[in-house]
Amino acid sequence: MTFEVNILGCGAATPTLKRNPTSQLLNVHDKYYLIDCGEGTQLQLRRFKFKFQRINHIFISHLHGDHYLGLLGLISSMHLLGRTKELHLYCPPELKDIVEVNMKHSETFLNFEVVYHPIDYKVPQLILEDNTMEVHSFPLKHRIKCAGFLFVEKPKRRRIIKEKIEEYNLVVPEIVRLKKGQNIERLDGKVITFEDATLPPYPVRSYAYCSDTAYYEKVLETIQGVDLLYHEATFLEEHAKRAKETFHSTAIQAATIAQKAEAKKLVLGHFSSRYRELNQFTAEAKTIFPKVELARDGMSIIL
Known part of the structure; x- marks a missing residue:
């Protein structure tokens, strides 16, 4: 059965022609889950031929624009294209106000219900469970409250x-x-x-998504032994001071988390637009953790 991470955007706050703001589509057993929704996400879904009406669950890590500004447009398009099935948002509590104020002042009356599931940003929690998977949120260390997400496949039968x-x-x-x-x-x-x-059954698969965060070892309590770890690496080591000031991570810091978590594979993303070439991110991370890959728009990772 499918367990696939699709990178829709791998850039940081400022988009570039090659790197959209952060968004990912997770396909587990042919069910679609959207992780963050930066500006232009619905265009990326079209570009890479994903039917966005199949998305029933959206996870928003925090309320910096590069992680949610594409959401209103996506919801609007879902409405205009006739959606009637409810949409579940796992997100900061304040996001409900943002969406509803927009709908109020644009006099938009959705054909479907948006169901909000506020995230607790203080402790890890189980936020979704269905017949194929569990999803856990866990606190990250950023300038505003921010959560990571752990997706764990349920045990299969023999x-x-x-x-x-x-x-x-x-x-x-x-x-x-x-x-x-x-x-x-x-x-x-x-x-x-x-x-x-x-x-024997196939082993269960797991994916951890560490959105914007400074180096933060408390995440290890949740992500230990994960199959695939996505960890932001906004900066190279020469800009470690800037990373600390902005509550972001360097490639080496991300690799250190992967090493300590005993992850099987690491994917780096959320690259600052100051870097045109990204090869140095791989080089620096591999000094700590060998199994590392750089996220790129349109990339698919199959577990």
Whole structure:
């Protein structure tokens, strides 16, 4: 089943022709989840051929414009194109006021309900659970309150061995039991064990999204052992002082978090527009953590 991170924008506060403001589309089992929604996000969704009416859950890390200014336009387009299904926003409590004031003064009456789920920015919390995944928010260290998000796939069932279906003439209820890890005893006394008829489930996959943040080791409590870590790296090490002043991170700091979290892979993003070339970000990060990649608009990472 699908578990794919799609980078819609990898830039920081000021967009460039090659780097849109921050936004990502997570596809888990063919369900779409939007993470942050910087200016121009709906155009990026069109550009990379994602149907944005399939998005039912949007996660906004904080209220700096490069992370949410595309939201009003996206909601407006959803409305104009006939959406009726409710839309869930996991966000700062103040975002509700921002959206509703805009709708009021533009005299826009949405055809669908926007359901707000305010984030607690003081402690980690479970903010969404469905039949495929859990989503947890956790505090980051930024100039204003800001949250990261951890997406964890739910454990899967065991996998039936196709040849065993014919060998034992298995029917659907028996297959279901075996996949649950239960043995089958038939009327003639024959026992079919789940170890014989199935394979272990695929391992669960996880993705941690660390939006704008200074170096902050408390995130390790939540993201330890994550498969894929996205961590902002606004600055190179030569601008570490500026990173500290603005509550952002350097590539080396992001790599240090990945190393201490024992992440399997690191993706860097949120690059300042002052940098035209980004190769130095990779070079600096790899001095600490070898499995690192740079985010770029249109990039897809499959777990």
